[in-house]
Amino acid sequence: MTKLKVGMIGGGGGFFGKVHQRAISLDATREVVAGALHQDPALSAKFANEWGIKGYTDYEAMIADWQAGKLELDYVTIVTPNFLHAEQALACINAGLPVLCEKPMCYTVEEAMAIKKAVRAKRNKVPFALSHTYTGHPQMMLARELVKQGKIGKIRKIETYYNQGWLATLAEKEGNQQASWRTDPKKSGISGCGGDIGTHALINALWTTGLGLKSVSALLTAIPGRKLDDDFNVFGKLSNGGTLVLIASQIAIGHKNDNGFRLFGETGSIEWFQENAEELHYYDGTTRVTYFQNAPTKEVPDVLKSYGRIPAGHHEDFLEALGNLHTSFERKIRKIKGEKNVPPAYDHPGVDEGVLGMKFLKAAVESSKKKGAWTRV
Numbered sequence: 001m002t003k004l005k006v007g008m009i010g011g012g013g014g015f016f017g018k019v020h021q022r023a024i025s026l027d028a029t030r031e032v033v034a035g036a037l038h039q040d041p042a043l044s045a046k047f048a049n050e051w052g053i054k055g056y057t058d059y060e061a062m063i064a065d066w067q068a069g070k071l072e073l074d075y076v077t078i079v080t081p082n083f084l085h086a087e088q089a090l091a092c093i094n095a096g097l098p099v100l101c102e103k104p105m106c107y108t109v110e111e112a113m114a115i116k117k118a119v120r121a122k123r124n125k126v127p128f129a130l131s132h133t134y135t136g137h138p139q140m141m142l143a144r145e146l147v148k149q150g151k152i153g154k155i156r157k158i159e160t161y162y163n164q165g166w167l168a169t170l171a172e173k174e175g176n177q178q179a180s181w182r183t184d185p186k187k188s189g190i191s192g193c194g195g196d197i198g199t200h201a202l203i204n205a206l207w208t209t210g211l212g213l214k215s216v217s218a219l220l221t222a223i224p225g226r227k228l229d230d231d232f233n234v235f236g237k238l239s240n241g242g243t244l245v246l247i248a249s250q251i252a253i254g255h256k257n258d259n260g261f262r263l264f265g266e267t268g269s270i271e272w273f274q275e276n277a278e279e280l281h282y283y284d285g286t287t288r289v290t291y292f293q294n295a296p297t298k299e300v301p302d303v304l305k306s307y308g309r310i311p312a313g314h315h316e317d318f319l320e321a322l323g324n325l326h327t328s329f330e331r332k333i334r335k336i337k338g339e340k341n342v343p344p345a346y347d348h349p350g351v352d353e354g355v356l357g358m359k360f361l362k363a364a365v366e367s368s369k370k371k372g373a374w375t376r377v
Helices: 015-025 041-051 057-069 082-095 108-121 136-150 177-182 193-209 316-336 351-369
Strands: 004-010 028-034 075-079 099-102 128-129 155-163 215-219 229-237 243-249 258-265 269-273 281-282 287-294
Touching: 004 015, 004 057, 004 316, 015 028, 015 075, 015 316, 028 057, 028 177, 057 082, 075 082, 082 099, 082 108, 099 316, 108 351, 128 316, 128 351, 136 193, 136 258, 136 281, 155 177, 155 193, 193 215, 193 243, 193 258, 193 351, 215 351, 229 316, 229 351
Parallel strands: 004 028, 004 075, 075 099, 099 128, 155 243
Antiparallel strands: 155 258, 215 229, 229 243, 258 269, 269 281, 281 287
């Protein structure tokens, strides 16, 4: 099997570029071969040299070399601040180059709709994926399958959350590079905490259940001196009439990446917690069943079994979850290329979830400005 060749846009100056690089190389079926890793040409060249890949001063030059046959690429991963996503994604998609993009998908709802239009115009021949890493955890994928199997019946309520504490002080004024752009409306968008981790909580809940969101009532706050929200609280009305309770905070001192969800149905409940990601709990009212990752049970469909790498009891976690998103994307690309015996690709978040995330943020910000008034998504 020939390795897929991957290009990267951004990622050289922050920690997450390296995370993607490791996740891409995890299965030895993909490799990063080129990148425009920073907007500063000198830094882009420096990072490319450190990574041992072909460096470009800008992403347009990388795309141009691919189009001219001077560079072999199968897809591109975008790891830049939110305000750059749309122009970069559209350039790749319109050129015919598949894209796996970091979330949130872009800067505005209008940009999101433009990306969706471009993806649809390619009629599924140029795949687009959205990097909601946690959906790559096999136990979250199993939760989705249990819901589809009717294990908990009609869902009445969802509690979904993501708590961090790293912005409990004005870190953006203390030299923290990640904080400086994530709290800047010109780079991050209309919501800070909501865009950064609130969208994770949203997609964790709705992708897992297959439900939509009709309207929201939100309260967004920020500590004095910060321009964007760092605490993000939302009530929502689900498409099936149920209730969504979503809490995201970056001022929760002591919390690192404390995210998960509880799904309450008519006949049972499901609970998952990212910091103990290899366990999924199911309740039927009299018993609690714990599903352990990579331990075979009749509820685990064959498509999920192909995403486990090691026997149960040996830990797989965040890098593997992100690796699973790249695996799903790889399988789609290999299928389009006409390769034989390609395992089925799991249906991870894509352009539709990206549009939903942007509409959700817009509605939540508008609701909060109106003191929690119910606002249509």
